[in-house]
Amino acid sequence: MIQLFVNGQAETVDDGLTVSDLLSRRGLAGKRLAVERNGEIVPRGRHAETALADGDRLEIVVAVGGG
């Protein structure tokens, strides 16, 4: 098991989980969003090959109303 911080919240997940796995577990697969891992963008094309590691800090963002 590894610990992640997803949008600031700590959670424990299985080893070997990829960004794609994380998104689909949350019903976010295929949505218009962007992912940052430890301060670096994870391009959409690399979600499936990017395995998460213990202590990773992820930001998952969407567009919302704003000025």
Added chain:
Amino acid sequence: MNDALVIAGQSYGSRLLVGTGKYRDFAETRAAIDASGAEIVTVAIRRTNIGQNPDEPNLLDVLPPERFTILPNTAGCYTAEDAVRTLCLARELLDGHALVKLEVLGDPRTLFPNMPETLKAAETLVRDGFDVMVYCSDDPIQAKMLEEIGCVAVMPLASLIGSGMGILNPWNLRLIIDAAKVPVLVDAGVGTASDAAIAMELGCDGVLMNTAIAQARQPVLMAQAMRKAVEAGREAYLAGRMPRKLYSADPSSPTGGLIGS
């Protein structure tokens, strides 16, 4: 009349840019934006609510990027670093889209821009290939600095964000407009249609607003009013107003040919 607004090499027919915040729902957001005629619409970038309502509608489904030019902002950022990170996420979200609105705030009470951080973020973003439209104070010197850094538009406030106080310092705006070689847009402070018209009559290239429309009693009707105000103000600016004369003594009707003379 071909009078396009050109930003970063792209032509736009509308000189009104609108935000997408503070509406009752997405249906009202879309109806107001359609009524405004705006082609460029701002959005904010925020964390998804992990595990909550994955089926809730997405703003970009309501405002498809194929139809509108989406202008992601950095609202809520107080440092250059946070603003740059936010816009890198926005670029990924919008498939490499380069046009962005930079704003780095200095104070939560006034939402006045932090200009040193704004200048720093602008340098980084321009170097990284972003086309930066930048919210700034109405200081002509710093507006010029932003242009020299390579920002594609400078967007001074007319008054505080969300205040609806109108154009408080038209003379500073004029100084910025006179010196600028990139488009100057008033961003923030417009409260009603006459404010937008005044901004355009001053020679602004466009106006960006959100609250004035979204918080009107009838947002869709106000959006339509703002479209007309921006068009009218632009046309009045191009037409050139008559000189102000305290006493005219020059009536519009002929002075001769009066009956009984």
